[in-house]
Amino acid sequence: MTRPLRVAIVGAGPAGVYAADILTKSETQVDIDLLDRMPAPYGLIRYGVAPDHPRIKGIISALHRIMEKPELRFLGQVEYGVDIKLDDLRRHYDAVIFATGADQDRGLDIPGIDLEHSHGAAEFVYWYDGYPESPRDWTLDAQQVAVIGAGNVALDVARVLAKQADDLLRTEIPDNVYEGLRDSQVTDVHLFARRGPAQAKFTPLELRELDHQDDVEIIVHPEGFELDEASEQDIASNNQTKSIVKTLQDWALRDPKHDTSRRLHLHFLRSPVAVEGTERVEAFKTEVMELTGDGNVRGTGEYETWPAQQVYRAVGYLSSPVTDIPFDNAAGTVPNDGGRVLDLDGERLAGVYTTGWIKRGPVGLIGHTKGDALETINNLLEDLDSLGEAEAPERESIITLLEERDVSYTTWEGWGRLDAHERALGEERGRERLKVVERADMVRISRGES
Incomplete structure (x- = not known):
């Protein structure tokens, strides 16, 4: 493959970000999109950790450094199964990793x-x-x-x-x-x-x-x-x-x-x-x-x-089922072999992977997700020769699709605007941050709309 490997990661929480980080550190040239149904990144860290945990929320600083890498792009307010389907992802990416967590x-x-x-x-x-x-x-x-x-x-x-x-x-x-x-x-x-x-x-x-x-x-x-x-x-x-x-x-x-x-x-x-x-x-x-x-x-x-x-x-x-992907309702996980997603017959679903709680169940601390991601990425890299190439791998082709579908997606730059806005609200109250709650407000601020 003469171009970078195009990878979509569904879920921009710790599991997805750690998987992206490991990919960027491999010898393979990559171009990664992190898609999330929320307008803001960080998943569990933003919406699953008690607000009086400053040390745990410090993980955001590490995740921020990863998200700044030029090989990564954040696309928020994109709901898999609603705004975009598995066939769409396979058309635009060489591999797809599901890191949707447990909600x-x-x-x-x-x-x-x-x-x-x-x-x-x-x-x-x-x-x-x-x-x-x-x-x-x-x-x-x-x-x-x-x-x-x-x-x-x-x-x-x-x-x-x-x-x-x-x-x-x-x-x-x-x-x-x-x-x-x-x-x-x-x-x-x-x-x-x-x-x-x-x-x-x-x-x-x-x-x-x-x-x-x-x-x-x-x-x-x-x-x-x-x-x-x-x-x-x-x-x-x-x-x-x-x-x-x-x-x-x-x-x-x-x-x-x-x-x-x-x-x-x-x-x-x-x-x-x-x-x-x-x-x-x-x-x-x-x-x-x-x-x-x-x-x-x-x-x-x-x-x-x-x-x-x-x-x-x-x-x-407990994790929620993922559209178009096999799901084990009893275990609350996507059937997989070391992160390689398996179909109903136990065969590998080509080019489709999983990591984090949707892969192994909601056990362990946030840091344990790194080991999860390492196993999945190692197997993905091992499969490089057998991956099919995307039909439309150009970086802007997925943006064109989202705009054609009138998806009001948000970006990493948009997160910067929302982050600055929340910090300014907090400063007015003598606090570090005051979180914006309403989704419409998050999207409007992220997209720079009045």
Whole structure:
């Protein structure tokens, strides 16, 4: 091939950007378009990370440097499956990589989970992160709240629910989110983990951030705080587990504050059984679990009922099916072999690849996505000789198609305009940034339209 390899990456979050970065560092000359259904880049970092995580949001700086590479072009406000189809991408690119992530809440099959004021964690995260497709109103009239889960998302949800709104004023939260949290009636947030403290999936950093709130008392309940043989072995061999357990033990032993307006309770070995209520959530029922010696748990047949007027389940994210691509509904992933997408017969779909959570499921931290991308890109490069050449690989041909279809796409330069606008809004309030929420406003500002 005498011209650069033309690659389309669908999804401009960390998974897609890391894949693009690895491609640019290969010996193959490349020309890459990152397409995203949102007008702005960064995906999970912009719309899935709690606003009070400055260190995690610092990843944007690294992603920004990658996006500045001349081999990359950002095309936002382009929805795959609506504005453009797989046949279109195959006509204009030599290879296509799907990095669409996981955008839905995994379900939880217990009675009452669909009652009013029972929510998936993603719904709440999208609200406080100003996701354009999320409702702008959120009812926080509950005094007692139950959060189901023992991962980082569960901690984020619990921390934001317990936090005073004024403590978030330094972040980029939109005004409606500040107002909603300011009017919150929450006094007690209860987080329930099905297994023991040594089996928790959150990171030490996320756990310690719970304690960075002056008006919130962290209460580690001794019932369920148990360690079995497998737990002790994990503590001895895994520094992360050791740090988590030590932090929890220290909190459990310290003197109570007594003078805080809000409390965040941590319960272990409590499995969700039912959400109770008639028209809305009124209580949350759990079964007491016990460790079996190997890190697993079993039910004891003993049950407890907790007052709660809202429930949030943080039991995992789930990817949405991708148009014209096989999808494993049970796993929530695109069938693949090392990132090579497989058809319904298990054969490779020529020139089509996947990376990130849509490839392997929503597990691991953001940094783990780099290893994912490396595997996929290595296999793509290995397939170079067998890739078919695009019919219309010229860089402007895809732009012509989008304009013919009247797609109001945004660009990297447009993101620069939106970024500067948000920073200016923040500066007026003494904040680093104030996020623009409405999609139409994002598009208008990005495209420089009045």
